[in-house]
Amino acid sequence: MASSRLHFLLSKPPPAAVLPSCFFSSLFPSAFHASLRRHRFARSFSAARRLFCSKSDPPLQSDSRVGEAAPSIVGDLLDYLNESWTQFHATGESSNSSILLAIICSYVLIPLISFSIAFFPLAEAKRQLIAAGFRLLNENDEWDLQPGGRYFFTRNMSCLVAFAVGEDYKVGSGFHVIAAHTDSPCLKLKPRSASSKSGYLMVNVQTYGSGLWHTWFDRDLSVAGRVILKHNSGSFIHKLVKVRKPLLRVPTLAIHLDRTVNTEGFKPNLETQLVPLLSTKVDEAETKSEDKTKASSSKNIHHPLLLQVLSEELACDASEIMGMELNVCDTQPSCLGGGNNEFIFSGRLDNLASSYCALRSLIDSCQSPIDLADEQAIRMIALFDNEEVGSNSLQGAGAPTMFQAMRRIVDCLSQERMTEDSFERTLRSSFLVSADMAHGLHPNFPDKYEEHHRPQLQKGVVIKHNANQRYATSGLTAFLFTEVANLHDLPVQIRETVVLAIFCNNLQIGYFVFVITGILDIYVWLWWERTRMALWNSDHSLALVVGKSMLGVGIRTVDCGIPQLSMHSVREICGKEDVDIAYKLFTAFFRSFSDIDKKLIVDF
Known part of the structure; x- marks a missing residue:
């Protein structure tokens, strides 16, 4: 009602x-x-x-x-x-x-704050999955899985794997997976965050990922994350916390004191000049009144004022805060914009837009009892943390979380029908969609894009290719995924990265200098290595971790994403039409890929 x-x-x-x-x-x-x-x-x-x-x-x-x-x-x-x-x-x-x-x-008044930390999206994903009838599993317990069942588990509350088993599941049937990541470049509080400068209380931070850090200046910032609290019984609990008001700010230097900033560029020292202000120094009376709090607050490594703000949000005493894992985040809410409200203006579109489309597509593709009735495969999503820093963590895609979950699921469902090659046949029948945002054509910098591969906003999901296998997409996997789109009249775009062509040009220049000038080749090769790494990392793809690892065990993979602008800025932009297209395409993938896959036989 x-x-x-x-x-x-x-x-x-x-x-x-x-x-x-x-x-x-x-x-x-x-x-x-x-x-x-x-x-x-x-x-x-x-x-x-x-x-x-x-x-x-x-x-x-x-x-x-x-x-x-x-x-x-x-x-x-x-x-x-x-x-x-x-x-x-x-x-x-x-x-x-x-x-x-x-x-x-x-x-009207402002929605709750967007927080740049993976815990909160995972908490909402968990809530939605439970509401949709998915059963929460514990990795430490034995699993009891049945065909037609829907399940999920979390790791570190920043990694999630959810899956739905087809009613017609047979041993050797594959997994149809959409993988994405939930983290974004941000500023993280250092383990010892308290510092003071020139009469200000400052908060020491470190950069996480490859962000456009100049965009964090002059923004209304706050903090969000996870706090470890001491319970009355002597045990410990963890709670999520987010401070809703603007709490921090990194001010830029006035133009009058930096006349060359517009001609030579804004190049801040990230260690000494990207330090948020918390407040002016408290007076002596306030300091004395907080001595008790100071003595018991995380060994005096964080400002008592910050701990006081956190304790008010958590409704606890500051002395109960034993540890914290906090990110700095922008307080401006996500919204629609543009002349026709056709854009989404938001932080963290890379890659929460993809992860949310994956989550909703899994839930909606099996919300009715008949949705899994004729399905032989297992539909799965995997949302990972720490992609922006290489994924080499317990909750990252570099860990064997998804691979181990697949083997465990097959073992539970196979029972006495399990044979030595059951899991290998399952992997060979599986298909992975690696969903990470793509670079849309920037109207002010068209020369930065390959002439014939310029994805546009509002034109559909981008399928990413690279001849040197920097993406996991192959001609076969691109065809199958495109067939899903064609079957449902959904537009897709093609993107070919040409970064490696630049590498080849640099290689030829380096070799030429080596032959002609001898010793100068050392400097040129150093420059080439720095350029190669910078260019390679500028378009880092989840497929380099998830896709490549799954290819290594025989899972076919396609790399795709929603096109966007301002990637890794504190505020990004994408087309709202593309979000709906991605959701429809992912839902269509879950519902129809089994039938499409049967129509193409390559190895026989």
Whole structure:
């Protein structure tokens, strides 16, 4: 009942008579009322509703090639990016006033903050999977799996593997997998974060991944992450924490003190100049009042003021905080933008957009009992952490998490029918979609792209190729994945990376200099190595980790992604049409790949 009323309120702005001016005075406290006046809620409700989008928005007006009408998931993606489910999805059966309050909080006053840390998206993924009927497994326990069952497990609460077993599963049937990562470049608090400079309390941070770090200057920042608390019983618990208000800021140097910044470029020292301000130094009286807190707070390695803010969010005493794993994050919420609201402006699109499309496609492809009735394969998603720093961690794609899960699943389902080659046949029948964002054509820098391979926003998912196997895509896997798209009238694009051609040119130059000038070749080769690594890492793909590891054990793989601009900036941009196309394509992959795969026989 509440959801229907909510749909009505969102889809049709309330008439003036329904919301008299005295209504807001009686409904909200004075501080809230002042905030509403600043936002001019009564006159801009419909505009704000269009800006922030929601589940109740009508389906996108897309090209006829996209196929049958389906609900847009863009609003859900914005919720996922903003983590606004905490308020919005918890309204339940309540009064009209409560529902309206939820609408105001979610769509006008500012949704909850986007947090650049993998714990929060995984927590929401866990919530959605349980709500959809998936059963949580523990890696330390024995598994009891059945055909038709839906399951998932997490590792470190930043890596997740979920799967649905076909009702018609047979030993040797393959896995149909979509893999993505949930981490993004960000700033992480150092283990000893407290420092002071020139009368300011500063927070020491370190860079995570290959971010565009100049975009973090002059942003309203906060912190989010995981905290270890000491329980009354003497045990320890971990809790997620996020500070909703702007807490930190990294100010740039004024132009009057850096006249060459626009001609020579902004080149900050990431160790000494990318340090956020927390506050001005507290006075002596405040310091004395906090002595007790200081003495018991994580061995005095973090500012007592920061610990106080965290303890208020956690509703605990600062002395109970035993450890923390915090990221710095931007507080600006994700939203729609552009002249026709056709863009998504957000942080962490790389790669939460892909991971969310994978999550929703798995849930929606098996939400009905009949969806798995004739399925022989196992549908799976794998969401990994630490891709931006090489994936070599317990929760990263470099660990054998997915491979071990596959073997364990086959063992559980095969029982006495298991033979020595059962798992090998399963791998040979499997197919992996490695989903990571792609570089869309930048209108201001067209010369940075290969002339005949320039993916555009709003034109569909990009299939990535490279002749030197830097991507896992082959002609065969690209064909099969394209067939899925063609079957459902979904557009796809092709991208060919030509970075290795630049390597070859540098190699020839290096060799020429070696022959002609002798000793100068040392410097040229050093330059070539630095250039090679910089170029190689600038388009780092999940396929280099997940795809390559699966290829090594015989799993066919295609590398694809949603095109975007401003990759690795604190604020990125992609087309909302592409998000819906990716969701439809991934859902179609789960539902129809088994039939398509049977039609092409290569090795016999």
